[in-house]
Amino acid sequence: MKSEELFNEALKLFPMGVNSPVRYYSPVPVMFSQGKGSKIIDVNGNEYIDYSMGFGPMILGHANEEVALEIKSQIDNGILFGSITENEITLGKIIKNAVKSIEKMRFTNSGTEATMHAVRLARGYTGRKYILKMEGGYHGAHDYALIKSGSGTMTFGTPSSAGIPEEVSKTVLVGQYNDRSNIESIFREFGSEIAAVITEPVLGNTGVVNPEDGFLKFLREITERYSSLLIFDEVITGFRFGFKGYQDIVNIKPDLTTMGKIIGGGAPVGLFGGREDIMNKISPGGNVYEAGTFSGNPLTMSSGIATLNILKNKDYGYINNYTDKLVNGINEIIEENKITAGINKCYSMFQLFFNNKRVNDYNTAKLSDAVKFKKMFELLLKEGIYLPPSQFETNFISFAHNGGDLNSTVDAFSRVLKCL
Numbered sequence: 001m002k003s004e005e006l007f008n009e010a011l012k013l014f015p016m017g018v019n020s021p022v023r024y025y026s027p028v029p030v031m032f033s034q035g036k037g038s039k040i041i042d043v044n045g046n047e048y049i050d051y052s053m054g055f056g057p058m059i060l061g062h063a064n065e066e067v068a069l070e071i072k073s074q075i076d077n078g079i080l081f082g083s084i085t086e087n088e089i090t091l092g093k094i095i096k097n098a099v100k101s102i103e104k105m106r107f108t109n110s111g112t113e114a115t116m117h118a119v120r121l122a123r124g125y126t127g128r129k130y131i132l133k134m135e136g137g138y139h140g141a142h143d144y145a146l147i148k149s150g151s152g153t154m155t156f157g158t159p160s161s162a163g164i165p166e167e168v169s170k171t172v173l174v175g176q177y178n179d180r181s182n183i184e185s186i187f188r189e190f191g192s193e194i195a196a197v198i199t200e201p202v203l204g205n206t207g208v209v210n211p212e213d214g215f216l217k218f219l220r221e222i223t224e225r226y227s228s229l230l231i232f233d234e235v236i237t238g239f240r241f242g243f244k245g246y247q248d249i250v251n252i253k254p255d256l257t258t259m260g261k262i263i264g265g266g267a268p269v270g271l272f273g274g275r276e277d278i279m280n281k282i283s284p285g286g287n288v289y290e291a292g293t294f295s296g297n298p299l300t301m302s303s304g305i306a307t308l309n310i311l312k313n314k315d316y317g318y319i320n321n322y323t324d325k326l327v328n329g330i331n332e333i334i335e336e337n338k339i340t341a342g343i344n345k346c347y348s349m350f351q352l353f354f355n356n357k358r359v360n361d362y363n364t365a366k367l368s369d370a371v372k373f374k375k376m377f378e379l380l381l382k383e384g385i386y387l388p389p390s391q392f393e394t395n396f397i398s399f400a401h402n403g404g405d406l407n408s409t410v411d412a413f414s415r416v417l418k419c420l
């Protein structure tokens with residue numbers, strides 16, 4: 001069956017035909033059936049160079065043979081026992097050795113679960129009710145994460161979704177990423193009741209937005225000053241820029257960290273962890289409840305162990321250089337053709353914004369021409385290049401991308417950007 005016929009079937013089963021909203025785009029989202037290395041193949045047999053990489057986790061490329069072997073061997077031995085297994089210990093040790101601030105951790109099945117539990121733990125540990133998040137920061141799809149501010153002057157968040165009670169949204173404060181005076185003023189008013197600040201250290205869900213010099217350090221200082229906790233949501237950034245967290249690169253120690261994506265090697269995963277005294281508050285030893293039938297399941301753990309064991313010996317310079325060359329190539333096309341656009345980059349992540357302003361927060365990202373982006377996305381698809389289908393997502397480079405991919409991608413961007 002071809003893409004369109006299959007999508008019609010999907011429409012009868014799933015709202016808008018998808019099981020997660022960003023997978024939908026009009027008129028018919030491409031349906032993929034295979035992936036190998038940097039390429040994905042759709043149900044019609046067309047091949048694409050993939051820059052979504054499963055929205056980040058597939059840093060080794062699709063269908064890595066060593067990872068697949070480990071997963072297959074776990075399948076032969078059983079995939080779920082509902083008890084502790086050695087795999088959890090192995091993966092836990094790898095992560096603890098790589099990320100200094102993680103003294104103890106719990107595995108979950110998604111990043112959403114990880115941040116949900118981290119937020120509850122912060123509240124349970126401090127006995128305070130407010131969580132401060134950044135506008136445009138995404139931490140998954142639970143009630144305490146789906147809040148953004150209604151306007152620049154509002155402090156309390158308004159829900160980004162129907163179905164979130166006002167009582168819930170009133171416990172989430174929304175600050176401006178990269179804006180110290182805004183964060184200072186929120187702390188001055190609510191500081192003694194703020195349980196935690198949660199932020200992606202590099203925003204990856206508003207395109208790519210880098211922290212300005214000193215901003216993360218400032219968050220560390222102000223949270224310490226008010227005895228609030230600092231949670232770094234490293235679901236995207238964990239093991240993305242090096243065999244460590246972004247926190248280890250900038251040398252800032254959060255109290256709690258959440259991870260996901262890469263640590264499961266493409267299998268469903270999440271993790272929250274951090275200071276031992278805080279983590280010891282988790283049940284059954286402590287009084288903050290957290291649980292999951294599939295948490296730390298042997299299959300996910302085997303995928304994560306295999307992935308991290310390979311990554312440990314990789315030179316991250318490779319994916320960073322690839323990204324540099326790609327971004328330089330696209331920037332040259334932008335300049336030569338006087339296109340109103342700019343690119344934000346962080347190591348092996350980048351995003352092009354159709355914007356005449358430098359994008360350094362949610363508000364500047366929002367000014368981008370998302371319609372033009374969609375047009376670029378569609379034209380690139382025809383050229384055999386698959387980007388994440390939104391102006392507010394991030395392109396990811398994997399270790400499977402090669403020189404041929406790089407040249408083809410720059411050539412495709414050249415043709416497409418000139419058309420636009």
Ligand SMILES: Cc1ncc(COP(=O)(O)O)c(C=O)c1O
Nearest residue numbers: 110111112138139140235236260
């Ligand atoms: C920074 C961040 N936190 C949390 C999540 C939620 O993770 P998941 O989709 O696994 O629930 C995401 C998902 O993209 C994310 O980017």
